[in-house]
Structure formats: C-alpha cells, structure tokens
C-alpha cells in the first residue's frame with residue numbers, strides 16, 4: 001500500500017503561510033508516499049489551486065453530516081470536494097473535546113464524506129487517565145466500533161491513532177505501545193470490514209517530528225503519520241515525508 005504523510009494545520013496559518021506549501025512542493029516534487037495537507041477551511045481552495053498537478057493532496061479538518069442547509073458555521077463534504085479537497089479528518093480529539101463530538105456523529109460524518117467521494121481519516125485515541133487506568137485498547141476499540149462505516153473500503157478510509165496526551169506535548173508512546181495499538185486496530189478493523197482492513201492505512205499521530213519519524217515509521221502496522229505542529233513548516237514536514245518510504 002502507498003503510505004500517507006498527512007499534515008493537520010488545525011487553526012493555524014493565513015494566506016502568507018501558503019509560501020510553505022510552495023517550498024514543500026519545490027523540495028519534494030515526487031515523494032515515495034502520498035502527501036496531504038489539511039489547512040483551515042479559509043485556505044483550502046487556494047491551497048488546492050497551488051497543489052494542482054502536484055503530488056500534494058489537500059483535505060478538510062471536519063465536515064457536517066448533511067449536504068447543505070441551515071447549519072451556520074458548518075461546511076459539508078460536498079463543499080470540501082468543490083473546494084478541491086480529497087480527504088477530510090473526522091473525529092479528531094480536539095473536536096471531540098471542543099465540540100462534544102460523539103462516535104455516532106463521527107460515523108454520520110464519515111458516511112457523508114465517503115458518499116461525497118472524500119477519503120475519511122477517522123481519529124481515535126485515549127486520554128492519559130485512560131491509559132493509566134489500563135483502558136487504552138477498550139477505549140479505542142469502542143471508538144472504532146462506533147465511528148467506522150460498515151461498508152468502508154481501504155480506498156475511502158484511513159484510521160489515525162492519536163493518543164490525546166501525545167498531541168502537542170512533545171511526548172510519544174513507546175514504540176512497543178504504538179505497535180500494540182496498531183496491531184489491535186488492524187485486527188479490530190478486520191472484524192468490521194474484512195479483507196479491506198489489510199490495505200487500510202493506519203496513521204500514528206502525536207508529536208511526530210523529523211527526529212522521531214523514521215523510528216515510528218519502522219513500527220509494524222504504522223502506514224504513515226498525522227502531523228500537527230511539524231506540518232506547518234515545509235522543512236519539518238518535508239523531512240517527515242522523506243522518512244516515509
């Protein structure tokens with residue numbers, strides 16, 4: 001399978017930041033992996049125009065489950081497609097925490113995204129308290145069960161394991177802990193979507209940076225990364241892209 005280096009800009013970046021995208025494309029015109037940036041919605045169309053004809057794909061950071069309607073402040077999957085997106089991140093822990101998103105809502109969004117032709121990147125991950133209580137696999141198993149569409153295919157789905165306590169903290173799980181979770185996710189996903197699970201990309205996210213990318217990518221069942229802070233700078237994200245072969 002083609003691995004995936006995905007960057008999540010979160011609520012960061014203005015139009016001037018698109019210079020980083022130009023620098024990334026100049027330095028990595030033909031990466032060995034798939035390369036994706038998910039900017040704030042305000043930058044999506046312009047970044048998609050910049051990426052046209054290149055190896056870079058662009059994606060949204062969320063979408064509504066409905067196609068259109070009276071939902072002030074929201075954006076639909078079809079609108080993301082119209083702006084040039086081919087992926088959308090769903091169920092990120094920041095949305096689960098900031099906006100009270102439930103597994104059922106993430107499932108509805110994922111179904112809408114896939115129906116609109118987007119690849120859904122569904123995020124799961126435990127809090128530090130849950131890990132300390134020995135609940136990690138139970139928590140992410142329940143999140144997977146509740147949010148992955150039953151008919152999802154490897155071409156339309158990406159799963160991202162993002163331990164909440166590793167996001168933006170500079171802390172990461174041990175390589176053994178990452179391996180344990182990714183192995184578990186592959187098996188659990190197989191129970192849902194059968195053989196498609198073997199080719200579904202499983203990303204690790206949480207404080208991935210140039211200095212730890214290679215060792216994380218060497219972990220079995222890690223098929224790429226979902227990168228926050230280090231995706232904002234072309235040099236850092238480019239180094240992570242280059243580490244993913």
Ligand code: 13P
Nearest residue numbers: 008167168206207228229
């Ligand atoms: P950081 O890479 O900044 O820890 O963020 C990870 C993340 O939440 C990506 O979605």
